[in-house]
Amino acid sequence: MIERYHVEEIAQVLNGHASGRDSYVDASWRRCVEVYGMDPTRNEPAHIVTETEFRTHREQAEWMIGAARSSLKTLFRQVAGQNYVLLLTDAKGVCVDFFGDDLFADELRGAGLYLGSNWSEDLAGTCGVGACIVTGEPVTVHQDDHFGNAHTALSCTSAPIYDSLGQLAAVLDISLLRSPSPKSSQNLAMSLVTSAARRVEMANLMAANRREWVLRFSSSPEFLDVDPECAVALDGSGRVIGATHAATRMLSRERQLIGERIDGLLGISVDDLPDLMRDRPTEERVVALGDGGAVFGHAIAPQTPRRPPGATVSRTSGGVLTGLAGSDPGMERLLSRVERLAPTEVPLLICGESGSGKTKLARAVHMASRRGGFVTLDCAGMPADEMASVIEAQPRPATLLLRRIEDLSEAAALALPGLLDAHPDLRAIATSGLSPSALLSHEILPCALYHRLAGAVFELPPLRERQDLGWLIERLLRRLSGGEMRLTPSARAELMARDWPGNLRELGNVLDVACALAEGCVIDLPDLPEPPRASNQEQSLEAVLDACNWNMARAARRLGVNRSTVLRRIRKQGLRAPN
Numbered sequence: 001m002i003e004r005y006h007v008e009e010i011a012q013v014l015n016g017h018a019s020g021r022d023s024y025v026d027a028s029w030r031r032c033v034e035v036y037g038m039d040p041t042r043n044e045p046a047h048i049v050t051e052t053e054f055r056t057h058r059e060q061a062e063w064m065i066g067a068a069r070s071s072l073k074t075l076f077r078q079v080a081g082q083n084y085v086l087l088l089t090d091a092k093g094v095c096v097d098f099f100g101d102d103l104f105a106d107e108l109r110g111a112g113l114y115l116g117s118n119w120s121e122d123l124a125g126t127c128g129v130g131a132c133i134v135t136g137e138p139v140t141v142h143q144d145d146h147f148g149n150a151h152t153a154l155s156c157t158s159a160p161i162y163d164s165l166g167q168l169a170a171v172l173d174i175s176l177l178r179s180p181s182p183k184s185s186q187n188l189a190m191s192l193v194t195s196a197a198r199r200v201e202m203a204n205l206m207a208a209n210r211r212e213w214v215l216r217f218s219s220s221p222e223f224l225d226v227d228p229e230c231a232v233a234l235d236g237s238g239r240v241i242g243a244t245h246a247a248t249r250m251l252s253r254e255r256q257l258i259g260e261r262i263d264g265l266l267g268i269s270v271d272d273l274p275d276l277m278r279d280r281p282t283e284e285r286v287v288a289l290g291d292g293g294a295v296f297g298h299a300i301a302p303q304t305p306r307r308p309p310g311a312t313v314s315r316t317s318g319g320v321l322t323g324l325a326g327s328d329p330g331m332e333r334l335l336s337r338v339e340r341l342a343p344t345e346v347p348l349l350i351c352g353e354s355g356s357g358k359t360k361l362a363r364a365v366h367m368a369s370r371r372g373g374f375v376t377l378d379c380a381g382m383p384a385d386e387m388a389s390v391i392e393a394q395p396r397p398a399t400l401l402l403r404r405i406e407d408l409s410e411a412a413a414l415a416l417p418g419l420l421d422a423h424p425d426l427r428a429i430a431t432s433g434l435s436p437s438a439l440l441s442h443e444i445l446p447c448a449l450y451h452r453l454a455g456a457v458f459e460l461p462p463l464r465e466r467q468d469l470g471w472l473i474e475r476l477l478r479r480l481s482g483g484e485m486r487l488t489p490s491a492r493a494e495l496m497a498r499d500w501p502g503n504l505r506e507l508g509n510v511l512d513v514a515c516a517l518a519e520g521c522v523i524d525l526p527d528l529p530e531p532p533r534a535s536n537q538e539q540s541l542e543a544v545l546d547a548c549n550w551n552m553a554r555a556a557r558r559l560g561v562n563r564s565t566v567l568r569r570i571r572k573q574g575l576r577a578p579n
């Protein structure tokens, strides 16, 4: 009786009536009759390929089987108690890997839920794997959604697995020999199988691109580092060389993503990737999408073997350093020296006002050096024993960034040289808001420590002295708005005329606010936040320091605050001791 209803229903669909089932079922039924010439009354058994054919299919899918195995095992553990079987088929629909209960092996083999069965739609009729291959989408083909009467007891939920170039590579299928009647009973199976397929794509992309940048995305910060939604692999110039299917959807809405540049897609370039690495707080790793939305990003640096000593970093090897400045002769000179020192072991001291880009430069040096780990220590308030345990815990070789070295406590300053000597495979990069001469002459750092850290010294200019302010404005704006926003000439002139005591950090914040306040895509003068005004207290700090000959301890006593507060205010105001 059921068979007769089933055949009649298929006939109705062929006559142009919708069945009320999922549209991919109706479409597949029509293909079965009109394209493959199938007859729904025939009870076709499962199609099993020959032993030789099976070996060929399996050999060709070996890489995918390897990438998928651990996800499949996890998935099988989750569902084994409910009598599900798992099939991994290749892109032609042939089952090349299988997880099921051996107790039911004969029954499963008879139903085609076994190694070597061929579930392509033109052979098996409407079925999960076949419909998934044709549509490229996850599907559930439940009971009498199947075309042939032989399969109407089964429920099959299938999700596509794409390779990193966007080609369908495999189908992951989870099936039941006998299932409860409502199709909605398989919603959980659908969610499990699509998540597993996503993880297989992710594992495959990561394994194939160990020597490239990988940028992973998640809409929720909690899952960014542990279970991201999608990812792209980028070459050194920021071009997409691989992507998971979900990333293609998110970034290019199904258009070709391979070969696109990341700055065109996201308004960030390869130079910005170090800012999206794991040691940054997740909430700071926000990436703007072209459609106005935003996601969290996690950049994973290329894992290349260490460069032989003396080898230089090619300027085209990723542009991590060259992307830090436009045409400012001082910065260009500085970056070309930094570039030569990046792959060496020389410890670096980077000085400059707060917000001038010291941390960013240190990270870029690390990236260009292609060392393993990167660890940041904020020196203010860091007890010596904590510093020691963080350093001890680092896998090496690594770069150790010591931020605001002038804030190191006396005990930590005494302990640091010994720690560095004990770990020669840690390359130290220290940053300071004070000038090198202030660090030395005011005994802020013990002389021995200063020379231990200052193998080469770089002084980043404050933004008001840079000649590439226009370039930086454009670059930051592109990064913040994904290339959507532009400035009116008067807003641009106003930004070019400002002093920028907070340097690049202040510029970034001002543009951020302006993008939020602007109506539409144009930022005009009223959208710019007011520049900060110097208070009397700020003016008097410099006077007090001058009067105390820049002796911090004396200035602190005179102002009635402690030494670190004086240092903090000096940094905040961008004051510099006269040389």
Ligand SMILES: Nc1ncnc2c1ncn2[C@@H]1O[C@H](COP(=O)(O)OP(=O)(O)OP(=O)(O)O)[C@@H](O)[C@H]1O
Pocket: 275, 323, 324, 325, 352, 353, 354, 355, 356, 357, 358, 359, 360, 361, 403, 431, 432, 433, 472, 476, 504, 505, 508
């Ligand atoms: N060359 C650059 N191009 C674009 N943005 C930059 C550049 N350099 C720094 N920035 C941005 O400016 C902000 C401040 O940079 P960074 O943290 O490196 O400054 P800093 O000198 O280390 O500051 P502090 O001394 O206060 O820690 C960051 O948001 C950073 O991403």
